[in-house]
Amino acid sequence: xxxxxxxxxxxxxxxxxxxxxxxxxxxxxxxxxxxxxxxxxxxxxxxxxxxxxxxxxxxxxxxxxxxxxxxxxxxxxxxxxxxxxxxxxxxxxxxxxxxxxxxxxxxxxxxxxxxxxxxxxxxxxxxxxxxxxxxxxxxxxxxxxxxxxxxxxxxxxxxxxxxxxxxxxxxxxxxxxxxxxxxxxxxxxxxxxxxxxxxxxxxxxxxxxxxxxxxxxxxxxxxxxxxxxxxxxxxxxxxxxxxxxxxxxxxxxxxxxxxxxxxxxxxxxxxxxxxxxxxxxxxxxxxxxxxxxxxxxxxxxxxxxxxxxxxxxxxxxxxxxxxxxxxxxxxxxxxxxxxxxxxxxxxxxxxxxxxxxxxxxxxxxxxxxxxxxxxxxxxxxxxxxxxxxxxxxxxxxxxxxxxxxxxxxxxxxxxxx
Amino acid sequence: xxxxxxxxxxxxxxxxxxxxxxxxxxxxxxxxxxxxxxxxxxxxxxxxxxxxxxxxxxxxxxxxxxxxxxxxxxxxxxxxxxxxxxxxxxxxxxxxxxxxx
Ligand SMILES: Cc1cc2nc3c(=O)[nH]c(=O)nc-3n(C[C@H](O)[C@H](O)[C@H](O)COP(=O)(O)OP(=O)(O)OC[C@H]3O[C@@H](n4cnc5c(N)ncnc54)[C@H](O)[C@@H]3O)c2cc1C
Ligand SMILES: [Zn+2]
Numbered sequence: 113x114x115x116x117x118x119x120x121x122x123x124x125x126x127x128x129x130x131x132x133x134x135x136x137x138x139x140x141x142x143x144x145x146x147x148x149x150x151x152x153x154x155x156x157x158x159x160x161x162x163x164x165x166x167x168x169x170x171x172x173x174x175x176x177x178x179x180x181x182x183x184x185x186x187x188x189x190x191x192x193x194x195x196x197x198x199x200x201x202x203x204x205x206x207x208x209x210x211x212x213x214x215x216x217x218x219x220x221x222x223x224x225x226x227x228x229x230x231x232x233x234x235x236x237x238x239x240x241x242x243x244x245x246x247x248x249x250x251x252x253x254x255x256x257x258x259x260x261x262x263x264x265x266x267x268x269x270x271x272x273x274x275x276x277x278x279x280x281x282x283x284x285x286x287x288x289x290x291x292x293x294x295x296x297x298x299x300x301x302x303x304x305x306x307x308x309x310x311x312x313x314x315x316x317x318x319x320x321x322x323x324x325x326x327x328x329x330x331x332x333x334x335x336x337x338x339x340x341x342x343x344x345x346x347x348x349x350x351x352x353x354x355x356x357x358x359x360x361x362x363x364x365x366x367x368x369x370x371x372x373x374x375x376x377x378x379x380x381x382x383x384x385x386x387x388x389x390x391x392x393x394x395x396x397x398x399x400x401x402x403x404x405x406x407x408x409x410x411x412x413x414x415x416x417x418x419x420x421x422x423x424x425x426x427x428x429x430x431x432x433x434x435x436x437x438x439x440x441x442x443x444x445x446x447x448x449x450x451x452x453x454x455x456x457x458x459x460x461x462x463x464x465x466x467x468x469x470x471x472x473x474x475x476x477x478x479x480x481x482x483x484x485x486x487x488x489x490x491x492x493x494x495x496x497x498x499x500x501x502x503x504x505x506x507x508x509x510x511x512x513x514x515x516x517x518x519x520x521x522x523x524x525x526x527x528x529x
Numbered sequence: 530x531x532x533x534x535x536x537x538x539x540x541x542x543x544x545x546x547x548x549x550x551x552x553x554x555x556x557x558x559x560x561x562x563x564x565x566x567x568x569x570x571x572x573x574x575x576x577x578x579x580x581x582x583x584x585x586x587x588x589x590x591x592x593x594x595x596x597x598x599x600x601x602x603x604x605x606x607x608x609x610x611x612x613x614x615x616x617x618x619x620x621x622x623x624x625x626x627x628x629x630x
Contacts, residue, residue: 355575366571368550369600414531414548417577417601423530424544457571514567 117221136302137309142316142341146174148496149334149343151321151357153177154186155297155482156349156474158304158315159489160496162220165311167490168497173313174343175305176336178320182301185351186482188451190374190408192387192398193483194231194292195256197524198247201507202460203254205487208504212486213295222303224295225401229386231292232261232269234436235285236392247523248287259288272383272437280435281393292387294398300485324361324471331361331470347472347496349488352417352452354475363467365475366456366513371412372479373421373429373450377443379403384437391523393432405443407433411455411479421450453478458518463491463505472496473510534608535586536594549583552595553614577601581615 125133148164150157153175164170175181193213195206217224235241244260251258262285267275275283305315316338325333325340333342348357352369379402389396394410409429412422426448434441456462456476461484463474474492477484487504494502501509507519531543551573557565580600585593597607597619607616 353577355573356577359574359576364568364572364574366567366573368573368575369577414598415550415575415580415582415600416603418603422543424542428544513571514563516563 117223136306137315140314140316142174142176142319142336142338143314144340145172145333145342146314147172147343148345148347149173149341150175150347150349150492150496151334152184152348152350152353153179153181153301153305153315153317154184154349154351155182155300155304155485156186156351156477156488156492157347158301158308159485160347160349160474160492161313161315161489162304162308162311163490163493164497165308165313167493170497171312173308174316174341175308175313176316176319176321176334176341178318178337180317181305181315182298185451185453186301186485187298188374188449189297189482190396190398190406191294191297191400191482192231192292192389192396192408193226193295194289194387195483196231196233196247196251196258196287196289196292197521198250199519199521200254201519202521202524203251203256205461205504205508206484207254207256208490209484209487210291212490213483214291216300216303216486220303220307222299222306224299224303226293226295227401228291228293229398230269231289231387231389232266233286233288234266234283234388234390234392235287236281236283236390238284240392241285243523244285244287251289257290259290261286261288269386270384270388272439273388274436274438281390281432283436288386294387294400295482296401297482300482304485304489321357321360324468329469331468345470345472345496347474347492348466349474349492351454351475351477351481354454354473358466358473361466361468361471365462365473365510367454367476368415369417369452370414370455371416371418371421371450372409372453373412373425373448374406374408375426375448376400376404376406376446377440378446380405380443388436390432390436393436395429395432395436397433397437404446405440411453412450417452419450419452421448455479457513459521459524460519461488461508462510463488464495464501464509466510476508531603531605533584533596533605535589535592536608536610537590537592538586541586541589545586545588546584547587549585549593552581552583579606579619581619583611
């Protein structure tokens with residue numbers, strides 16, 4: 113069914129006018145029973161299915177997605193990958209993910225267009241700089257390369273930045289994670305879907321979970337818009353809709369759903385070859401391989417399931433972007449959109465069992481779970497297959513909200529990224 | 530942009546306000562268990578539908594008040610003082626009338 117992708121297959125395709133390419137994964141009808149059902153066909157759900165098959169040999173697996181795969185936040189994010197977190201638990205988790213990304217194109221036989229162009233965090237004040245020195249030191253202690261930069265080094269790296277003393281938001285330094293960068297979000301979803309399907313996983317789109325089947329307290333399957341499907345275990349990876357699914361299963365989460373927005377300009381010639389994040393102003397920007405300036409915002413800070421951003425935030429984010437990059441002021445905006453993100457109080461994920469036997473969850477990535485798709489899938493697959501938490505996920509359990517052992521990454525993820 | 534009707538100042542733009550999260554949460558007694566504290570501090574219904582929430586007119590008169598707002602349409606169904614229960618019409622609307630659509 114799936115053929116290998118290579119320069120040779122491209123050449124062969126060219127000869128036939130590119131008309132013979134088979135679908136990357138087949139459209140299938142749901143079976144009546146699976147070993148594992150994963151709810152949500154975003155990156156985390158698809159990666160979970162792939163690693164269930166690849167790492168644990170479970171092939172009787174389905175991903176059920178109410179819309180189309182990658183139609184949620186996985187296809188709406190600003191594609192930034194990095195591992196510049198503060199605490200050792202988080203550094204381990206996110207760096208494992210970045211390492212998986214580094215080998216993912218090859219592993220999936222799908223070009224995810226990973227571009228480790230470097231990620232620059234800007235300091236606009238002495239306080240920013242002090243906090244960043246501490247942050248960078250923590251990263252080094254966690255074995256993650258990072259370079260502190262002074263103003264001249266920042267100027268050298270990003271000539272388009274307004275570094276004049278008159279700048280409304282003066283830049284006095286920053287730090288660079290050289291391994292940070294971007295990857296193509298759709299390709300991550302499609303690559304995992306194709307590789308999972310090749311191992312026997314069913315990818316079922318247009319299939320909404322509307323209720324959980326239960327035997328006593330235990331979940332035994334899902335009631336969907338395409339009928340009942342039984343399962344031994346069920347995993348949820350539904351991002352902004354995590355609370356809705358938890359509600360269907362009869363428990364609550366420490367999650368609030370917010371809209372997070374982004375926009376992209378018309379394509380222009382290469383002008384920015386790093387990712388630039390300004391935590392102080394809430395704006396961040398990178399140039400896509402197509403040439404568009406991809407600009408991300410901070411959250412619209414009121415609960416929302418609307419998938420549309422507030423104009424007030426859009427205005428603020430464009431103002432601060434243009435203060436930093438005055439030369440971008442003539443660019444036309446092509447598209448503007450929002451996704452619904454699942455925010456928890458400590459900005460860290462939840463990956464493990466739920467209070468309902470047979471039901472497991474991966475959520476709470478909030479504004480920053482694209483970079484974590486490989487590790488989110490890896491660790492949710494582990495607990496679904498073995499019933500034991502993966503060591504990397506041990507610190508990220510639901511009960512931390514009861515014990516008080518939070519992993520507060522507000523600084524590392526206080527902005528969308 | 531939301532237009533929010535402050536109880537003192539009338540309709541104003543969203544960026545003059547801050548949202549303070551879910552309303553009508555009752556602080557548990559000091560002797561409450563860790564689980565009860567966790568429910569109070571962290572766990573939320575997070576409904577897709579009607580949400581009762583606190584807002585403050587931060588860039589205006591400074592007042593706190595309550596909104597009954599739909600989290601999908603963003604329609605504001607009621608504005609009522611911070612110490613009051615929601616109006617009866619709102620109490621009768623089921624929180625997730627939208628289901629999981
Ligand atoms: C504007 C924006 C910018 C962002 N930028 C970045 C960034 O630069 N870097 C970064 O690391 N992260 C970023 N993020 C966050 C990142 O996109 C998410 O954390 C990540 O994509 C979550 O992946 P997921 O697979 O969990 O969720 P999703 O991709 O949202 O997938 C969840 C899926 O569940 C489905 N679903 C929901 N309910 C049901 C149901 N009842 N039945 C069946 N299916 C259901 C949905 O349709 C959806 O497809 C950004 C997010 C946004 C919105
Ligand atoms: Zn007022």
